[in-house]
Structure formats: structure tokens, C-alpha cells
Amino acid sequence: MIDRRTLLGALGAATLSGVVLSAATASASPKPAAGGVVDVHSHMVPDFYLREALASGIVFPDGMPKWPSWSVTEHLQMMDRCGIDSAILSVSSPGVHFGDDGKAADLARRVNDFGAGVAQGQPRLGFFASLPLPNVVDSTVEAIRALDRLGADGVTVMSNAGGMYLGNAVLTPLLTALDARSAVVFVHPTSPPNAAAVALGRPAPMVEFLFDTARTVIDLILLGVVDRFPHIRWVFTHGGGVLPLLADRVDFFRTQVGLGTPSTPNVLQRLWFDLAGTPVPRQLPALLSTVGPDRLVYGSDFCFTPIGAVQEQLRSLDAGAADGGLENWRAVTSGNARSLLGV
Ligand SMILES: [Zn+2]
Numbered sequence: 001m002i003d004r005r006t007l008l009g010a011l012g013a014a015t016l017s018g019v020v021l022s023a024a025t026a027s028a029s030p031k032p033a034a035g036g037v038v039d040v041h042s043h044m045v046p047d048f049y050l051r052e053a054l055a056s057g058i059v060f061p062d063g064m065p066k067w068p069s070w071s072v073t074e075h076l077q078m079m080d081r082c083g084i085d086s087a088i089l090s091v092s093s094p095g096v097h098f099g100d101d102g103k104a105a106d107l108a109r110r111v112n113d114f115g116a117g118v119a120q121g122q123p124r125l126g127f128f129a130s131l132p133l134p135n136v137v138d139s140t141v142e143a144i145r146a147l148d149r150l151g152a153d154g155v156t157v158m159s160n161a162g163g164m165y166l167g168n169a170v171l172t173p174l175l176t177a178l179d180a181r182s183a184v185v186f187v188h189p190t191s192p193p194n195a196a197a198v199a200l201g202r203p204a205p206m207v208e209f210l211f212d213t214a215r216t217v218i219d220l221i222l223l224g225v226v227d228r229f230p231h232i233r234w235v236f237t238h239g240g241g242v243l244p245l246l247a248d249r250v251d252f253f254r255t256q257v258g259l260g261t262p263s264t265p266n267v268l269q270r271l272w273f274d275l276a277g278t279p280v281p282r283q284l285p286a287l288l289s290t291v292g293p294d295r296l297v298y299g300s301d302f303c304f305t306p307i308g309a310v311q312e313q314l315r316s317l318d319a320g321a322a323d324g325g326l327e328n329w330r331a332v333t334s335g336n337a338r339s340l341l342g343v
Pocket of ligand 1: 092
């Protein structure tokens, strides 16, 4: 952990070496001239985790045709080829709770012990700890263990856990523990509880993930949770999904129905958003107009996004981020990520 933070703190030098390695190992990689980046949205799929998911009947995660393959070696190769200096690993949707509280708590511990081991052995990697929600007691215990003893860079939760969204009052003990530690909470989208009815047979990540992120952010804002736990550093993915387009409408209804919570645009500017997915050309300008550039971070979404697609998305950011309003996106997002992670 200390080594990685030292590396992040000396990003200029690390970037330079990453650029050389990137250019030498992958002729098809994006142009590296602007330097390497920090990737806060990057997934691990340990073998034992995959076995547990398959044994629980999750063969097509969120309607996708298959699970991706993953190893630490593959991940580091991807980073080298894409000019990514540092990455924070996390378990993606559907998380660690496959229907049984006891098994979920055990799987969370195993995943987090694994993540801690990887981060200890690889100074370029950190991890967000998984929590066995919707069991709040087990999740609170595991969050404290991961943050205080394992050196996790934060925790990851799904946008909903079995239909429980993040504004739910039963989460208060967990959020109190996270707030006391000024924790980073990386909110990954997952299928909504009625996915089979609304996804119309299509993979949930295509559309439903973007709506579920917006749904849980709006729940947090309208129930005043962001204000009650002001030290939590919330990170949302894929540019906040459809949120930027809904912010004004949500605020209109907030005033119409007389909710006493702070204005939606003001709260949004205290949250963090990654640029995973397809932020250019249309999504980034809307996001920037809503939250500005200071809390935007980069996310590859590897290994659920294969390396070829990661490279294509990097090329699209290089080609289109400035036109979308974000100059020097590599330097800006890397600096923001260092600020977010406190390194
Ligand atoms: Zn992801």
C-alpha cells in the first residue's frame, strides 16, 4: 500500500516509465504521449469467486453471455498496453451475495483477503472491499475489518442489494462506520430487482445499469443521506448513467412536492463519477455541465470490458474529450483520482 501510494504520488516518473512500456509492448495501444492514468473502475474475478457464482446458478451475469477470464498477470498486461499506471480492483455485479447471508459473508471475507494479498504484492494495484449486502450487520463488520486491518482503498457496493437502494435507513450502521473513516464508497451498477421484466431480454449493462445508478443516486439525495454522512466519498460509474439528464427534473419535483432536502445540482457536485463506457461524444458534455471537471476519474471496466474495447475507449477519449469540454483528460482524471484516494 505504501509503495503504491508512493508510486501514485510520484506519478510523473511512473507515467514516463508506463509510457515507454506501453509503446514498446503494444503497437495498437492508444497514443501514450499524454501519460498514464489511474483506473478506479477495474475488476477482479478470482477463480474461487467464479466457482461460487457458477455453483449458485449465475451462468449469465446480468444477462451477459459469459463471465470474462481474469488473472493478475492479464490485468497488469492490460495496464501496460493501455498506459494505465495504477488500478483499484473490485468485484463487479452481481457482487458477493448470491442468496444466502452466511455464504455471502464468507465469500466477502475471501474476496477481500484475496484483494489485500494482490495489493500487497503489486504496488500498482489496490482494492475496494466487497460487502455482503443486504445483510447490514455482516457488511458493517466486514467494512471495518477491510478498512482498518486489510488496508482497503474503500468499499464497493451494488446500486441496489436485492432491491434495497442506498437511501434505505437500515443502512445507517454501515454508513456511520464508513463516514467515521471518510471511506471511498464505489457504487457499481447492478440489475434492478425487476430486470427480467424491463430489460426485454437484453443484457442489463446496456441500459438498465445506467438507470439503476441514477435511481440509487436520486434515492441518496432525496433522502438526505449525502448530507447526513458528509465524509463518505461516493463514486458512481459510467458518468452517472442517465443522471445528468434527469438532475433538473428531479430537482423540479423535489420543490414541487416540498421535500426539505438540499438542491439536487448542489449535492451532485459533491459526488465523484468515472468515465467508464462511452462518455464521448454525447455523455461527457452533459456530465460536465452538471458536476464540472474536478470529480471526474477514469475507469476502464476491464475485464468485463475486454482489452480491445478499453483501447478503443481510450482512443475515443483522446480524440473527443477536449471537444466535449475536458482538456487534458488523462492528467485531470489522474489528479482527481489521487485526491479521491488521498494519496
Ligand atoms: Zn464495472
